[in-house]
Amino acid sequence: MITNCQLLIDTIGDAIFQLDRDGYILYANPAAVQLTGYSAEELFNQPFYILYSNNDDSIKLEYELGLALKRRKFVTGGWKKHKSGELFWSELTLCAIFENGKPIGFSGLLRDDSERKKAELELRESEERFRTMVEGVKEYAIFMLNPTGHIISWNDGAKRLKGYSANEIIGKHFSIFYTAEDLETKKPERELKIAIATGKYEEEGWRIKKNGSLFWANIVITALYNDQNKHIGFSKVTRDLTERKDNEEFLRQSEERYRALVEQLNDYGIFMLDEKGRIVSWNEGAKRISGYLAEEIIGKYFSIFYPEEELINGKPTHELKVAKAEGKYEEEGWRLRKDGTRFWASVVITAVYNNDGAHIGFSKVTRDLTERKESERALRESYERFRQLAGELKITNEELSYANQELEQFTSIVSHDLQEPVRTIKSFLQLIDMKLDQGQTEELKTYISKSIKAANRMRELIQNLLHYSQLAKNDVQVERLNVLDLVNEAIQNLKTAVENANADISIESDVEELEGDRVQLVQLIQNLLSNALKFTNNDHPQVTIRCREEDGHIKFSIADNGIGIAAADMGKVFEIFRRLHTKKDYPGTGIGLAICKKIVDRHRGRIWPESEPGKGTTFHFTLNEEASAT
Amino acid sequence: MRKYRIIIVENDEDEQLFMREGFDTAGLFQIITVLKNGDELFEWLAQHPLVLPDLILSDLNMPGKNGYDIITEIRSSAIYSAVPVIITSTSSTPVIIQKCLDKGAADYIVKPETFVEYVPYVERLYQRIEEKQLVK
Numbered sequence: 001m002i003t004n005c006q007l008l009i010d011t012i013g014d015a016i017f018q019l020d021r022d023g024y025i026l027y028a029n030p031a032a033v034q035l036t037g038y039s040a041e042e043l044f045n046q047p048f049y050i051l052y053s054n055n056d057d058s059i060k061l062e063y064e065l066g067l068a069l070k071r072r073k074f075v076t077g078g079w080k081k082h083k084s085g086e087l088f089w090s091e092l093t094l095c096a097i098f099e100n101g102k103p104i105g106f107s108g109l110l111r112d113d114s115e116r117k118k119a120e121l122e123l124r125e126s127e128e129r130f131r132t133m134v135e136g137v138k139e140y141a142i143f144m145l146n147p148t149g150h151i152i153s154w155n156d157g158a159k160r161l162k163g164y165s166a167n168e169i170i171g172k173h174f175s176i177f178y179t180a181e182d183l184e185t186k187k188p189e190r191e192l193k194i195a196i197a198t199g200k201y202e203e204e205g206w207r208i209k210k211n212g213s214l215f216w217a218n219i220v221i222t223a224l225y226n227d228q229n230k231h232i233g234f235s236k237v238t239r240d241l242t243e244r245k246d247n248e249e250f251l252r253q254s255e256e257r258y259r260a261l262v263e264q265l266n267d268y269g270i271f272m273l274d275e276k277g278r279i280v281s282w283n284e285g286a287k288r289i290s291g292y293l294a295e296e297i298i299g300k301y302f303s304i305f306y307p308e309e310e311l312i313n314g315k316p317t318h319e320l321k322v323a324k325a326e327g328k329y330e331e332e333g334w335r336l337r338k339d340g341t342r343f344w345a346s347v348v349i350t351a352v353y354n355n356d357g358a359h360i361g362f363s364k365v366t367r368d369l370t371e372r373k374e375s376e377r378a379l380r381e382s383y384e385r386f387r388q389l390a391g392e393l394k395i396t397n398e399e400l401s402y403a404n405q406e407l408e409q410f411t412s413i414v415s416h417d418l419q420e421p422v423r424t425i426k427s428f429l430q431l432i433d434m435k436l437d438q439g440q441t442e443e444l445k446t447y448i449s450k451s452i453k454a455a456n457r458m459r460e461l462i463q464n465l466l467h468y469s470q471l472a473k474n475d476v477q478v479e480r481l482n483v484l485d486l487v488n489e490a491i492q493n494l495k496t497a498v499e500n501a502n503a504d505i506s507i508e509s510d511v512e513e514l515e516g517d518r519v520q521l522v523q524l525i526q527n528l529l530s531n532a533l534k535f536t537n538n539d540h541p542q543v544t545i546r547c548r549e550e551d552g553h554i555k556f557s558i559a560d561n562g563i564g565i566a567a568a569d570m571g572k573v574f575e576i577f578r579r580l581h582t583k584k585d586y587p588g589t590g591i592g593l594a595i596c597k598k599i600v601d602r603h604r605g606r607i608w609p610e611s612e613p614g615k616g617t618t619f620h621f622t623l624n625e626e627a628s629a630t
Numbered sequence: 631m632r633k634y635r636i637i638i639v640e641n642d643e644d645e646q647l648f649m650r651e652g653f654d655t656a657g658l659f660q661i662i663t664v665l666k667n668g669d670e671l672f673e674w675l676a677q678h679p680l681v682l683p684d685l686i687l688s689d690l691n692m693p694g695k696n697g698y699d700i701i702t703e704i705r706s707s708a709i710y711s712a713v714p715v716i717i718t719s720t721s722s723t724p725v726i727i728q729k730c731l732d733k734g735a736a737d738y739i740v741k742p743e744t745f746v747e748y749v750p751y752v753e754r755l756y757q758r759i760e761e762k763q764l765v766k
Binding site: 408411416417419420423424426427430431434450578579580586590 | 692720726744
């Protein structure tokens with residue numbers, strides 16, 4: 001049939017070699033020359049292993065030839081080497097050649113398989129990648145079913161999810177995952193049918209794990225077809241939604257807890273507004289603070305809490321606008337309760353958005369700070385009170401310091417002014433004694449009269465000091481007094497002095513009655529009148545006593561035509577036991593005006609002199625100034 | 631022995647008389663003048679610009695400018711601020727003595743118990759001036 005074998009071999013596309021019994025090349029066809037890069041001559045009588053990837057790999061060749069001899073035919077894929085050294089993948093078929101039952105050599109068919117191998121390698125790589133990926137997926141059980149529904153692959157996720165290892169499950173029917181109920185209704189078969197009919201079956205439902213427990217599964221079964229569009233099985237992807245279901249439950253519980261928390265919060269009014277500002281939720285705190293029940297307030301605009309002036313100012317709208325623009329609005333201000341009373345609120349309005357970022361309204365947190373404000377006010381008041389107390393203390397301190405000063409002056413008076421006359425008297429008595437010892441009598445009379453004068457001065461001092469100290473000790477005995485009676489009593493007390501001075505005293509009074517301590521006021525007028533009579537060179541002293549109401553209080557003025565007071569001395573006149581310098585010596589203790597000052601002080605008034613030296617002095621004093629001021 | 635030139639300020643005329651006697655008898659001081667209060671003192675000083683006393687001995691309580699006024703005015707005076715002012719009074723109250731020293735008095739000496747005991751007083755005064763070197 002084959003007429004020209006040689007022609008056939010020469011033209012065949014695959015490389016054909018004839019090897020001798022030891023593997024040396026006896027013949028190589030043109031295709032072999034082309035594939036290997038060697039010429040026919042170069043190949044001739046060379047060991048076949050020169051084409052092997054490892055040079056001189058005689059061992060491998062010997063082994064392969066042995067197998068070919070034994071099995072008559074041996075096929076192997078592997079790298080072969082081109083003359084250039086480049087490797088190529090080829091399939092080698094070695095067949096033993098027998099002659100008369102004896103092996104005489106081998107035929108070798110070498111087919112270049114590089115392209116196919118490359119494609120296969122790529123496929124394998126991609127398949128591997130895919131497999132690795134599928135196998136590595138933990139969250140999803142991904143496995144393959146053959147057309148009858150038996151499991152032919154298994155991934156980590158499937159193992160994790162269902163509890164079976166690959167060994168245990170491969171070959172089993174996938175209905176193993178279904179509940180008895182589902183099995184009864186032949187659900188697994190139905191699912192596969194639907195998958196074939198529609199390409200895909202998807203559902204959520206209960207499935208069983210190896211340990212018998214149920215899990216809520218999301219499954220997708222996809223019918224698989226090969227290149228020839230032949231149905232080769234199914235892929236099945238299963239996801240455990242139990243956790244998601246748990247999450248939903250958790251979310252629901254959390255929401256419930258949160259709602260309960262918010263609703264029961266007492267200290268804060270927390271509620272929601274829709275985007276227009278209408279109240280859509282309400283909590284205990286809001287109820288407590290504002291007085292509205294949930295059913296009364298839900299649906300109302302939140303402006304209901306604002307005082308009228310705020311409404312006119314458009315405050316509520318403004319607040320929402322700011323909250324929306326800046327995310328938040330915060331302030332403190334007055335708000336209204338249901339009963340119309342006000343409370344001082346700290347308010348935070350926050351714009352609320354849903355998951356899609358759409359603005360759905362506002363949350364409003366209100367806190368009643370009235371109590372805090374009250375306590376702040378109480379604190380401030382107590383601070384004020386303390387400041388007032390401190391003020392009073394300061395005044396008391398000043399009074400004490402004044403009292404102390406007076407005590408010091410008193411000490412001074414007692415130690416000096418009272419000692420002085422005693423010392424004078426003692427001195428003259430001693431002198432008298434000395435004179436008598438010496439038998440002299442001429443000056444005794446003078447000494448005695450000086451002693452008497454000193455004794456009188458001492459009595460006067462003691463009386464005045466008693467007066468003065470009485471003033472400090474006794475309370476003011478306030479009674480309604482007739483002004484004329486007061487003045488006349490003072491004049492009466494000074495009757496002798498007035499007559500001796502040949503003085504003219506006139507009284508001008510617009511006021512009939514006043515309130516004060518009779519004894520003290522008589523003393524006051526008497527002292528001023530006494531000074532008016534004393535400090536004068538005038539043979540006919542004129543004294544005018546005026547009393548009138550001025551600026552709501554009573555003012556006395558006692559004017560004389562005496563010697564007057566030097567401007568520099570005006571500030572000293574009220575110092576106790578201060579006696580001013582005068583040309584002539586005037587008797588006195590320096591206590592009179594100090595007493596006047598004290599009496600006026602005790603009657604909440606002022607006393608001050610006006611004077612022109614040589615022309616006369618006017619002493620003014622007022623009474624009950626502070627009382628009339630209030 | 632140095633004889634200090636002294637101005638005495640005392641309002642009581644009797645006292646003045648006995649003081650003078652005491653000072654004269656002791657012979658330790660030369661009295662420039664005796665005046666009856668601060669007002670007279672400053673008038674006198676104004677009228678005698680060439681006289682600079684070694685010291686001023688002044689009573690405390692007097693009508694017109696008293697001892698305190700004298701201390702203050704002398705201390706703040708450009709001409710007389712170096713002149714020591716010694717206060718003399720019947721009072722031995724520490725508060726009063728301290729007040730005088732605080733205001734700038736060089737010393738404070740309690741007056742003798744009677745006018746007739748001025749000689750020992752003057753001697754004591756001299757001794758204190760020497761001891762404390764009150765006059766520069």
